[in-house]
Amino acid sequence: MILKIDNVTKNFGGVTAIKETSFSVAPKEIFGLIGPNGAGKTTMFNIITGNYVPTSGEVIFRNEAISGLKPHHIVRKGIARTFQNIRLFSSMSVLDNILIGFDFQARYGFLESIVRFPRFITEERRIKARAMEILDYFGMSALAHEKAVDLSYGQQRKVEIARALATNPDLLLLDEPAAGMNPSETEELGEIIKKARVDFDLTVLLIEHDMKFVNQLCDKVLVLDYGKTIFEGKPADAIQDPEVIAAYLGDFHND
Amino acid sequence: MNTLMLKKEQWLKISFVAITVWFIWFSNSHFDEYTIRILNNIAIFIILAVSYNLINGVTGQFSLEPNGFVAIGAYVAALLLTSPEAKQYQYAIVDPYPFVLTLHANFVVALLLGGAFAATLAACLSFPVFRVRGDYLAIVTLGFGFIIKILAINVPEVTNGSLGINDIPEFSNLYWTGGIAMIAVIVVLNIINSKFGRAMKAVRDDEDAATAMGVNTFKAKTLAFCTSAFFEGVGGGLLAALLTSISPDLFDFFFTFQLLIIIVLGGLGSTTGAIIGTVLVMGGSEWMRFLDEPMNLLGYETTAMPGMRMVVFSLGLILIMLFAREGVMGKRELTDLLKWRRKGGK
Ligand SMILES: Nc1ncnc2c1ncn2[C@@H]1O[C@H](COP(=O)(O)OP(=O)(O)OP(=O)(O)O)[C@@H](O)[C@H]1O
Ligand SMILES: [Mg+2]
Numbered sequence: 001m002i003l004k005i006d007n008v009t010k011n012f013g014g015v016t017a018i019k020e021t022s023f024s025v026a027p028k029e030i031f032g033l034i035g036p037n038g039a040g041k042t043t044m045f046n047i048i049t050g051n052y053v054p055t056s057g058e059v060i061f062r063n064e065a066i067s068g069l070k071p072h073h074i075v076r077k078g079i080a081r082t083f084q085n086i087r088l089f090s091s092m093s094v095l096d097n098i099l100i101g102f103d104f105q106a107r108y109g110f111l112e113s114i115v116r117f118p119r120f121i122t123e124e125r126r127i128k129a130r131a132m133e134i135l136d137y138f139g140m141s142a143l144a145h146e147k148a149v150d151l152s153y154g155q156q157r158k159v160e161i162a163r164a165l166a167t168n169p170d171l172l173l174l175d176e177p178a179a180g181m182n183p184s185e186t187e188e189l190g191e192i193i194k195k196a197r198v199d200f201d202l203t204v205l206l207i208e209h210d211m212k213f214v215n216q217l218c219d220k221v222l223v224l225d226y227g228k229t230i231f232e233g234k235p236a237d238a239i240q241d242p243e244v245i246a247a248y249l250g251d252f253h254n255d
Numbered sequence: 256m257n258t259l260m261l262k263k264e265q266w267l268k269i270s271f272v273a274i275t276v277w278f279i280w281f282s283n284s285h286f287d288e289y290t291i292r293i294l295n296n297i298a299i300f301i302i303l304a305v306s307y308n309l310i311n312g313v314t315g316q317f318s319l320e321p322n323g324f325v326a327i328g329a330y331v332a333a334l335l336l337t338s339p340e341a342k343q344y345q346y347a348i349v350d351p352y353p354f355v356l357t358l359h360a361n362f363v364v365a366l367l368l369g370g371a372f373a374a375t376l377a378a379c380l381s382f383p384v385f386r387v388r389g390d391y392l393a394i395v396t397l398g399f400g401f402i403i404k405i406l407a408i409n410v411p412e413v414t415n416g417s418l419g420i421n422d423i424p425e426f427s428n429l430y431w432t433g434g435i436a437m438i439a440v441i442v443v444l445n446i447i448n449s450k451f452g453r454a455m456k457a458v459r460d461d462e463d464a465a466t467a468m469g470v471n472t473f474k475a476k477t478l479a480f481c482t483s484a485f486f487e488g489v490g491g492g493l494l495a496a497l498l499t500s501i502s503p504d505l506f507d508f509f510f511t512f513q514l515l516i517i518i519v520l521g522g523l524g525s526t527t528g529a530i531i532g533t534v535l536v537m538g539g540s541e542w543m544r545f546l547d548e549p550m551n552l553l554g555y556e557t558t559a560m561p562g563m564r565m566v567v568f569s570l571g572l573i574l575i576m577l578f579a580r581e582g583v584m585g586k587r588e589l590t591d592l593l594k595w596r597r598k599g600g601k
Pocket of ligand 2: 041042043084
């Protein structure tokens, strides 16, 4: 198991966002975290990435307890994420956005950058070439010098995934990657995630409301409702499960 | 493409150095003393503005530190440069501590020590301030500036109190001020165009997202703040050796306010903008000298109104914030404008 959530609870004052939740994600799996609005999905992501410290329980990544570590340390251990609301660096170009993902991988010091030491130049070339490769992989190298916020919504979502991949993760957390996309963009995104899993050697944990998308993509799902696990198993079985249907009723009708 | 752009960056730098060196030489041989004095001031303020812009504009951490660190650099340099005899006779309030009289260093060492002292203090402030989230920096640096000024007044054994330090040798000239301004601009640009500068901008744009990409945001903020402090210390030393006498009131909040106007006018986050802002504000402030003096307005004689320029500056800042928040350059640099023109030409 690459990721193990061990009996995690998270309280915000009186609100219990996550209640005694446990699950495990196997290497190279695409694992879906689903549930109605406010179920605690994003909170679970924030616990895994170190933004929140769990009230109790442990997050174990590759046999190491990581809860309590700072987010930027957890990234370096190999967990990257995207955000539910796109959060690109708005003043920066697409390329510079990707390069932020290489920040901790560029091996030169502060003084070396001031005097333009040779290692600065070779390292900048190296990470720029790698960033361009990633952009190329997403078919966006022509947009490298555009401002990230000038791109279309679907493209911005892809830049966010590309930026997360730049940190060279083993586990990629995607918070509603298809939100706001049209059906053809959603389909393309599904293909990219499947392909990237192989090409980048990834395990994927994703939150998504689009059940068709989840069904096509995920090997396994966990359904949360009010912070509690109500189902764990195959996505096809989840939509048959009476408890899941009951929790989701509103959402299914709305779609 | 990438190597081509690197070459272009180098060409720009070489032309910048060549033009600056030529300009300093030209000014020294062609301009009168008054103009050179203004140019010296502009050069020192360019050092202060580009470094202040690093923490305030590039990293987006609203800070009010310059007067404190400039004061530190100025006092360190003044104590190191002024001869023991000159110090001996001017400490009129109390006798100086013996070590004050023995302190001595050459100009370069004095400037570097002033910078290092300021940067060290900045590092000490960084720990409590940047460890927690929130906009404490402005309040802490504001308080810091007051404390430095009060210390300068109340520790006369070192600073000669409100009388200040006089007879500082006039080491600053256009070669020093202009040369160091050039170095400061290049150093700051080199930082901005590196992973450290990208991290600083990322902190400004979205600190949480930066953290989520593995950026140590505490380190990025601390580096920006300490670099600013270093150059502010150096600039303070240059200022002391230009004015030849310093006193605590020189470093009150107005000093910081003036720099704030400069970088906002130029465009927060743009180094080119900080330079343009300095020239506009410093030049404008010379030009507006007549405002402080008695005037003949349509036949009415007005009395001298010292501080009138300040009113104009404050109004200027308010107008910029209301109508032109981006300033002259926005976040753009000269290089961006060149790129844009090439793209437009296609
Ligand atoms: N920082 C916080 N402080 C207080 N309450 C919070 C905080 N973060 C989340 N919550 C609460 O925890 C619960 C779960 O929120 P969460 O964002 O994890 O839901 P979600 O499953 O991601 O929902 P959605 O599908 O709408 O994104 C909600 O009731 C929310 O109000
Ligand atoms: Mg959510």
